[in-house]
Amino acid sequence: QKEVEQNSGPLSVPEGAIASLNCTYSDRGSQSFFWYRQYSGKSPELIMFIYSNGDKEDGRFTAQLNKASQYVSLLIRDSQPSDSATYLCAVKPGGTSYGKLTFGQGTILTVHP
Amino acid sequence: ETGVTQSPTHLIKTRGQQVTLRCSSQSGHNTVSWYQQALGQGPQFIFQYYREEENGRGNFPPRFSGLQFPNYSSELNVNALELDDSALYLCASSLAISGSLGEQFFGPGTRLTVL
Numbered sequence: 001q002k003e004v005e006q007n008s009g010p011l012s013v014p015e016g017a018i019a020s021l022n023c024t025y026s027d028r029g030s031q032s033f034f035w036y037r038q039y040s041g042k043s044p045e046l047i048m049f050i051y052s053n054g055d056k057e058d059g060r061f062t063a064q065l066n067k068a069s070q071y072v073s074l075l076i077r078d079s080q081p082s083d084s085a086t087y088l089c090a091v092k093p094g095g096t097s098y099g100k101l102t103f104g105q106g107t108i109l110t111v112h113p
Numbered sequence: 114e115t116g117v118t119q120s121p122t123h124l125i126k127t128r129g130q131q132v133t134l135r136c137s138s139q140s141g142h143n144t145v146s147w148y149q150q151a152l153g154q155g156p157q158f159i160f161q162y163y164r165e166e167e168n169g170r171g172n173f174p175p176r177f178s179g180l181q182f183p184n185y186s187s188e189l190n191v192n193a194l195e196l197d198d199s200a201l202y203l204c205a206s207s208l209a210i211s212g213s214l215g216e217q218f219f220g221p222g223t224r225l226t227v228l
Contacts, residue, residue, distance in 0.1 A: 043219040092215045099215040103155030
């Protein structure tokens with residue numbers, strides 16, 4: 001089992017729709033959870049982080065965390081073509097004193113007009 | 114606020130050579146992490162530097178080594194390059210303080226090609 005697993009893509013949604021990106025993790029002691037967006041040929045850009053169960057909203061983005069199910073998701077409302085990118089889920093493991101992030105393989109999102 | 118910078122942008126080396134990649138952390142940040150990202154994969158943690166010492170290492174051989182300087186900038190050195198070392202190398206800076214969630218901010222990366 002991979003440490004961090006994301007729903008296989010690519011994911012294609014029409015402009016204005018809700019895009020749902022999912023991620024599961026294996027380390028039950030994980031502390032913090034991050035979503036990065038990576039445009040083709042560019043480096044990852046931090047867009048959301050969450051550390052407690054429930055929802056966290058920031059503009060069109062909502063991160064959801066369920067530690068009991070070891071599941072974290074990212075919802076993008078009113079999707080725009082500019083949201084087309086690879087979305088990376090990253091987890092900070094528990095039991096470490098340093099800030100290693102473990103990444104999933106990424107989900108490619110395409111928003112078509 | 115100054116963001117994370119990396120140099121060079123691109124690099125082409127041949128198998129067996131050595132390479133040094135450089136990173137300047139974001140203003141106010143004291144910790145630098147290095148990641149390797151192969152095409153189509155998520156970044157893989159190489160190691161982290163804090164207070165000029167290695168502070169955690171991923172599953173990479175000893176030919177991957179690093180340094181952190183008093184101004185928090187960092188270098189990644191790779192000896193005896195192999196074809197599989199071809200990847201995007203990412204530097205991420207963060208602020209290690211009590212209560213920090215560990216948000217890391219990436220530089221633009223160095224694309225290394227090994228022929």
